[in-house]
Amino acid sequence: NRRIVLQARPTGTPVPADFLLQEVPIPRPAEGQLLLKNLYLSLDPYMRGRMNEGPSYAPAVELGAVMVGGTVSEVIESRHPRFKPGDRVVTQGGWQTHTLSDGTGLGLLPADMTHISLALSLLGMPGFTAWYGLLRIGEPRPGDTVVVASATGTVGAVVGQLAKRKGSRAIGIAGGAEKCRIAVEELGFDACIDHRSPDFAGQLAAATPEGIDVYFENVGGAVFDAVLPRLNIGARVPLCGLIAQYNSKGLYPGPDRLPRVMGQLLARRIKIQGFIISDHYADDYANFMREMSPEVAHGHIRVRENVLQGLSQAPQGLIDLLDSRFTGKVVVQLTD
Ligand code: NDP
Numbered sequence: 001n002r003r004i005v006l007q008a009r010p011t012g013t014p015v016p017a018d019f020l021l022q023e024v025p026i027p028r029p030a031e032g033q034l035l036l037k038n039l040y041l042s043l044d045p046y047m048r049g050r051m052n053e054g055p056s057y058a059p060a061v062e063l064g065a066v067m068v069g070g071t072v073s074e075v076i077e078s079r080h081p082r083f084k085p086g087d088r089v090v091t092q093g094g095w096q097t098h099t100l101s102d103g104t105g106l107g108l109l110p111a112d113m114t115h116i117s118l119a120l121s122l123l124g125m126p127g128f129t130a131w132y133g134l135l136r137i138g139e140p141r142p143g144d145t146v147v148v149a150s151a152t153g154t155v156g157a158v159v160g161q162l163a164k165r166k167g168s169r170a171i172g173i174a175g176g177a178e179k180c181r182i183a184v185e186e187l188g189f190d191a192c193i194d195h196r197s198p199d200f201a202g203q204l205a206a207a208t209p210e211g212i213d214v215y216f217e218n219v220g221g222a223v224f225d226a227v228l229p230r231l232n233i234g235a236r237v238p239l240c241g242l243i244a245q246y247n248s249k250g251l252y253p254g255p256d257r258l259p260r261v262m263g264q265l266l267a268r269r270i271k272i273q274g275f276i277i278s279d280h281y282a283d284d285y286a287n288f289m290r291e292m293s294p295e296v297a298h299g300h301i302r303v304r305e306n307v308l309q310g311l312s313q314a315p316q317g318l319i320d321l322l323d324s325r326f327t328g329k330v331v332v333q334l335t336d
Contacts, residue, residue: 001023001097001098002021002022002336003024003066003094003095003097003311004020004021004022004067004095004096004315005095006061006064006065007019007020007063007064008063009052009063010048010051010247012247012248012249013323014051014247014318014319015319018051018315019067019314021311026098027100029078029080029100030079032079032103033100034101034102034103035098035100035101036076036091036093036100036101037073037098038072038094038097038334039071039116040072040116040120040332040333040334041093041311041314041332041334042120042121042124043069043317043321043331043332044069044070044125044126045243045322046241047069048246048318050067050068057276066094066095066096068094069093069094069314070093070120071090071091071092071093071120071334072088072090072109072116072120073089073090073091073093073099074086075088076098080101080102082103083108087108088108088111089107089108089109090109090119090124091105091106091107095311096311097311097336117305117307117333118296120329121154121303121329121331122154122158122292123292123293123296126154127154127158127288128277128285129155129277130158130159130162130216131288131291132284132288133159133238133275134162134216134238135166137236137275138214138216138236138237139236140163140166140168141167142166142167142168143167143168143169144163144213145171145212145213146163146213146215146216147171147173147208147216147227147230148170148172148173149173149215149217150218150219150241150243151174151192152182152183152304152327152328153218154328155216155241156174156216156218157187157304157328158301159216161302162301164188164189165301168213168214169190170188170190171191171193171212172184172187172191172192172193173192173193173204173227174195175194175196176194177194179192180193186302187302187303191207195223195226201225201229210232211231212227212232212235213232213234213235214235214236215227215231215237216237216240217237217238217240217242218241218242219242220241221252223244228264231270232268234268234270235271236270237271237273238273239273239274239275303328303329304329305328306327306329307331308330308331309332310333310336311336312336313332
């Protein structure tokens with residue numbers, strides 16, 4: 001079993017030496033267990049948070065423990081009544097080639113599913129996050145202006161395309177001209193603003209002449225600062241992620257603006273609601289799959305997929321993801 005453990009806790013941006021690749025014997029399943037061979041590992045921004053000490057909404061990865069991560073995996077040995085060799089599942093297999101499981105939390109994939117890595121993007125956790133946050137919290141109406149941060153990331157791409165399907169105007173925010181081109185030409189956003197442009201706030205105002213009704217927050221920081229003055233009375237803000245601050249070492253620079261932010265939320269009756277998608281599987285995952293599966297099958301909703309080859313690529317892959325080097329979903333194909 002090849003696996004990657006957390007060797008050191010990063011301060012700021014993670015570095016390759018924070019991770020350690022190990023080779024250990026492949027475990028054998030006991031009665032009631034099964035052995036999984038992991039085929040694809042998902043790389044996601046939340047992994048940065050798990051590398052920190054102390055609890056967040058989920059426990060930290062212990063030093064020396066295998067890094068957490070979603071996987072698409074194949075059952076290769078089973079002593080479990082519900083699973084047989086050849087079954088493919090989506091699970092939290094972690095950064096390793098093989099995982100022992102007691103069957104808890106395994107999601108069986110349809111036997112005829114061909115593009116199985118989609119279970120880690122459009123038809124999995126990030127897609128569900130986009131769907132839940134936009135529809136259950138954002139509640140977009142036809143004609144609404146929906147602004148989406150990190151518009152070409154997996155979550156943002158799905159939010160934008162879903163907003164269009166609901167009859168809203170979708171305005172993306174992304175880093176750089178090329179990502180903005182992809183947002184408009186490939187993902188169907190009505191416009192996309194480059195948050196690195198010196199005139200970012202002015203361009204956002206020009207693209208949202210009637211203000212913003214829904215802001216899907218993935219980023220925080222300077223992007224939120226530009227969006228806040230544009231939010232309409234009664235705007236909804238699904239607070240999904242704050243990736244701009246995941247690698248930060250301390251407080252946001254500058255004066256404390258919280259009283260002003262609170263004042264604006266009050267005066268314009270803005271609803272801002274944080275959510276963690278793992279809370280919502282029992283109630284809504286089946287509804288999401290019912291709506292999304294045909295949309296994805298018909299090509300109405302899509303995302304770019306970056307496939308890295310081999311477990312050893314995972315650390316640099318996560319570092320690059322946090323450094324905004326990818327457009328779309330990042331998965332590691334475990335060819336080891
Ligand atoms: P993304 O692909 O959106 O994340 C990487 C992208 O974030 C980068 O390519 C970059 O895009 C953007 N980014 C990084 N740093 C900054 C910065 N300083 N300022 C602005 N943009 C930045 O990943 P996902 O689609 O997987 O996730 C999107 C968000 O959703 C994340 O914040 C994640 O933590 C959150 N999330 C939350 C969940 C929940 O349960 N609440 C579940 C899943 C995801 P660009 O180059 O365009 O700036």
